[in-house]
Amino acid sequence: MTIADVPHVLDVRGLSKVYGTGETAVHALRDVDLTVRRGEYVAVIGQSGSGKSTLLNVLGCLDAPTSGRYLLEGLDVAYLDERQQAVLRNRQIGFVFQAFNLIPRTSALANVELPLVYAGVGRRVRRERALAALELVGLSGRADHRPNQLSGGQQQRVAVARALVTSPALLLADEPTGNLDSASTADVLGLFDRLHAAGRTIVLITHDDEVAARAERVVVVTDGRLTEVGPRRVAAR
Amino acid sequence: MSVVEVVRFAVRGLIANRLRSLLTMLGIIIGIAAVILLTALGNGASQYIQGQIAGLGANSITIIPRQPPASAGTDGRPLTAADARALADPQGAPDVASVSPVVTLPAPVDAGRASSDATVVASTPTYFAGANVQLGTGRAYTDADVAAGRKVVLLGRTVADDLFGVGSDPLDRDVLVRGVPFRVIGTLAPAGEGQGLSNPDENVLAPLTAVQGSLTGFGDLDRIVVQARSTEAQAAAESEINSILDRRHGVDTPEERDYQVISARQLADVLDQTLSAFTLLLAAIAAISLVVGGIGITNIMLVSVTERTREIGIRKALGAPPSAILGQFLVESIILSLVGGVLGVALGYAGTLVPLGEFQPVVLPPAVVAAVGVSAAIGIFFGAYPARRAARLRPIDALRRE
Numbered sequence: 001m002t003i004a005d006v007p008h009v010l011d012v013r014g015l016s017k018v019y020g021t022g023e024t025a026v027h028a029l030r031d032v033d034l035t036v037r038r039g040e041y042v043a044v045i046g047q048s049g050s051g052k053s054t055l056l057n058v059l060g061c062l063d064a065p066t067s068g069r070y071l072l073e074g075l076d077v078a079y080l081d082e083r084q085q086a087v088l089r090n091r092q093i094g095f096v097f098q099a100f101n102l103i104p105r106t107s108a109l110a111n112v113e114l115p116l117v118y119a120g121v122g123r124r125v126r127r128e129r130a131l132a133a134l135e136l137v138g139l140s141g142r143a144d145h146r147p148n149q150l151s152g153g154q155q156q157r158v159a160v161a162r163a164l165v166t167s168p169a170l171l172l173a174d175e176p177t178g179n180l181d182s183a184s185t186a187d188v189l190g191l192f193d194r195l196h197a198a199g200r201t202i203v204l205i206t207h208d209d210e211v212a213a214r215a216e217r218v219v220v221v222t223d224g225r226l227t228e229v230g231p232r233r234v235a236a237r
Numbered sequence: 238m239s240v241v242e243v244v245r246f247a248v249r250g251l252i253a254n255r256l257r258s259l260l261t262m263l264g265i266i267i268g269i270a271a272v273i274l275l276t277a278l279g280n281g282a283s284q285y286i287q288g289q290i291a292g293l294g295a296n297s298i299t300i301i302p303r304q305p306p307a308s309a310g311t312d313g314r315p316l317t318a319a320d321a322r323a324l325a326d327p328q329g330a331p332d333v334a335s336v337s338p339v340v341t342l343p344a345p346v347d348a349g350r351a352s353s354d355a356t357v358v359a360s361t362p363t364y365f366a367g368a369n370v371q372l373g374t375g376r377a378y379t380d381a382d383v384a385a386g387r388k389v390v391l392l393g394r395t396v397a398d399d400l401f402g403v404g405s406d407p408l409d410r411d412v413l414v415r416g417v418p419f420r421v422i423g424t425l426a427p428a429g430e431g432q433g434l435s436n437p438d439e440n441v442l443a444p445l446t447a448v449q450g451s452l453t454g455f456g457d458l459d460r461i462v463v464q465a466r467s468t469e470a471q472a473a474a475e476s477e478i479n480s481i482l483d484r485r486h487g488v489d490t491p492e493e494r495d496y497q498v499i500s501a502r503q504l505a506d507v508l509d510q511t512l513s514a515f516t517l518l519l520a521a522i523a524a525i526s527l528v529v530g531g532i533g534i535t536n537i538m539l540v541s542v543t544e545r546t547r548e549i550g551i552r553k554a555l556g557a558p559p560s561a562i563l564g565q566f567l568v569e570s571i572i573l574s575l576v577g578g579v580l581g582v583a584l585g586y587a588g589t590l591v592p593l594g595e596f597q598p599v600v601l602p603p604a605v606v607a608a609v610g611v612s613a614a615i616g617i618f619f620g621a622y623p624a625r626r627a628a629r630l631r632p633i634d635a636l637r638r639e
Contacts, residue, residue, distance in 0.1 A: 062554060063633040083558045089632075090556020101551045101636070105253050115555045117242050162555070 007074060009169050009201045010036035010059065015068030017054050017224075028054040030224040032068070036170075036203060041196040043212035044205045046221035053174065055221060056205050060093055060172045061085045073169050090118050094163030098175035100155040102147040102162075108134065109143040112162045119166060133161035137191060153184025160191055164200075171195065173204040177211055189214050243561065247568035254541070261537040262577035264530030265615065269581025269608045270588065271523035277589040277598035279516025283509060285596035290505045296334070296465040297367055298475060298500040300482070302457075305495040313495025314486050315457035324463060329481050332474040335363035337462040338445060340453055346396060346441055347413040353399035355392075355441045357414060359448030360462065367464040370437065374406050375423020378444045386446040390419040394427040395438040412441075417451045419443060471502050520604075527611065530577070531619040538570050538623035549627050550635025563628035570620025571613060578612025 017029040028051045036042050046052040057063035058070065061077055070077045073092055080088060094115075095101075102111045112130040121129070134140045137157040147155055156176060163171055173192070177185040193214060196202055204215060212218050218229045251258045305313040321338040324330055339360045346355045364370065365377050378389050390412060392400070401407040407421045419441075428437040449455045465474035475498055479491075488494050542549070549562055582605055589598040 057633050060554070062636065063631075083560070086553065086556050086558040088556075089554060095554050097636075101547070101554075103548055103551060106249070114552070118552075118556045118558070118561060120239070166556075 007038065008035045008071070009038050009040075009073060010034060010203070011069075011071040011074075012059075013069045015055075015058065015065050015070060017051075017058060017063070018066045027224050029058070029065070032224070032226045034219065034226060036201060038169075038201055039196075039199045040217060041192070041202045041215045042204070043215035043218045044203065044221060045207060045209065045212045045218060048207060050221045051224040052205050052207075052221040054224075055226075056172060056174050056203070059170075059203065060095060061089050086118075090115055091166060092169045094166065094168040094171045096156070096159050096163050096171065096173040096176045098178040100147070100152070100159045100179070102155055102158060104147055107144050107146060108139065108150065108158045108161075111147070111158055112165050115162060115166045129165055130161075133165040134158070136164065137161045151184065152180050153187050156180060156184065156188050157191065160188065160195075164195070169201060171200055171202045173202065175206055176204065177206070177208065185211070240564075243564040243568050244572075246565045247572055250541070250545075250565065250569050251572060257537060257541075258573060261533055261573050262580065264533035265527070265574050265577030265612055266530075266581040266584060268523065268527030268530040269578045269612055270585035271526050272520055272608050272611075273582055273585025273600060273604055274588045274598065275519035275523045276516055276604040277585070277600045278593070279512060279519055280601050281589075281593075281596045281598035283512045283516070284599055286508050286512065287505060290501050290508065296468055296471055297369060298463040298465060298471065298478065298498060299368075300461040300463065300478065301459070301497050301499065303495060303497045305488075305493050308493070311495070316459075316461055316496060317457055318455075320482060320485060321458065321461050323481050323485060324461065324478060326481075330474065330477040332466050332470040332477055333463055334466045335367055335464045337361050337364035337367045337464075338458045339364065339460045339462055340445060340448060340456075341459045342448075342453055344415045344441075344452070346392075346400065347416075348400040348407070348410065351400045353396045353439075355396045355414075355439055357443060357448060357452070358440045359443050359445045359453075361445055363464065364442070364462055367462040370442070371426035371428070373424040373426040375408050375421070378422065378442070383444040383446050386450050387444060388417065388419045388447045388451065389422045389444065390414065391423040391425055391442040392421060393425050393436075393438040393440045393442075395436070396441055397424045414441065414443070415452055419447070468502075471500060475500060475502075527615065531574070531615040534570050534573055534616065535619040535622060537573075538566060538620055539626070541569070542566060542623045542627040545627075546630065546635050546638040549630050550632050550638065553630070553632035554636060559628040562630075563624045566624035566627045567617065567620050570624065571616035574612045574616030574619070575609070578609050578615075581612070582608055 012032060012034040015029055015032040016027070019026040019028060032055065044052050044055060054063065058065050061072070072088065075088070077085070077088070103114065109127070109130055112133050113126050116126040116129060131140060131143065134143055137160050139154060139157055139161065142150060142154060147158070150158065177188055180188065189211065192202060192204065204211070206212055220227045220229050300316065302313065302316050305311060318338055321336050324333055325336040337360045339358060341359070342357050344355060344357045346353050361383055362377060362379055365372070373394065375391065377391065378387070382389055392407065397405060397407055400412060401410065406424065408423070410421045411418050412421060425437065425440070425442070463474065463478060465471040478498055482488070482496055483494070486495055552562060586600055589600050
């Protein structure tokens, strides 16, 4: 089986997103095409306001495109209702946010368990899988810690564990290192490298060329348009 | 996701804001406690008054003459001894146990230098049971006394005190009633003021024949006291009385009646209706505070939803369906109102343990059930809007909120 036969995790055709109407309309995305194969590690870079966050929101089914087609695992997202989109987010997508977005006053373990709760997984299995995910990010010793008892890097690793726990088809990371110091950044990016090596599909949004350089493929968003830049692993070093 | 999980999320959400949850609950606690307490108050008052009325003679019915309205075209007929005899007919009035014809007249009663303004109530021995007269000392007059027209008399407590000194026992003493000598054969137990048609302590009781023979002559009756066979038979007895007297007095419609039937039951009915209205009013006022408490829940839940918009966004991003978010916030408000309701019932019940003046509030079990039911309903009703708002938040908008 050649690489071309591997089904696309993401298949985006002619995607546009317009905010507002008439004179004040803002074209956040213009006719964007993007495909991501299984196991790919793609970085999306662009200036703030370039439309990269809008792209991530659409890819994560958090926002609906104005026009164009978006297939996730071969499924046309436009035909899903709110409930079905929730199920899709739960099963197919793992989010990692810049602001970590852990639920406050809730233990790391409970945070990681949360997607499994919504997936209807039983208590014991839930616990096992959440602990395994925490183990993977090297935080099994902090399972009982609350987010405010963890460092930024640790919080982001909990968030990664939470994103992974349902074994989603796609890991979507929005500026995952934006709020981290260099040591924690190295931690989290090292984690992404390991996940990539393990065959995870990752789409990472960043404005940091060094972070983007870790990906095997880089696309640039400028004024809502997408340009393929190709692998920059060597170029950036 | 199971109901257990929804409840767990809700409880966690409430515990995270302990003080606020408690203060919100307070609105419901006060509302429910007020409903319980005020209905118990009305109920207690009702039971107290029912007890007082029972003291008037449970099965007693009094018939008095009255001026018929001008439309009747007659002045009406007086109550007569023949009327009383007709009412005593077991065929026509099977539910009547006894009939006591009564003649009354105000009369000065003298004993030596002392004098008392009394009301002479002249009747037959059945009057004692019929009007619920309690004997103090001595004996009641008998059928033999009535048949012989013996001038014997029983003194009400006030009259006895006036004539012979407080607490005296004037047995076998002679008194002058409008100058006619009567022999005292007993006294009546003190009845207290305000019961019945006049103050029974100021009455003197004598055989009908003796009074008619020496003081009033054998004329019309002032009233007829009828005793029903039982409390249950009272309504039937009243209608039998009406039909007999209507026939005898030539009355066609109740409006034209030249007599009036008064019973403790009627009095109880009127008072009961008044009290029910009063209790309802109290409950309505309490219900207002309950609504205010409910609006408090809506308010706090809206604040909570706004405050936790980001959390809602995170949950949605992680795959929480709208129903899970709706459930979480709805269950939060239901817990708030239900726990508040239960605490309110407890507080209201504790409040009823304090006696108020002469009567004790009595908790109505249906009020308790209704209060808890209503508080749960309040949770659903007043929590629905904030919960729907939370469930309908678009994940992207919710996540953007800082």
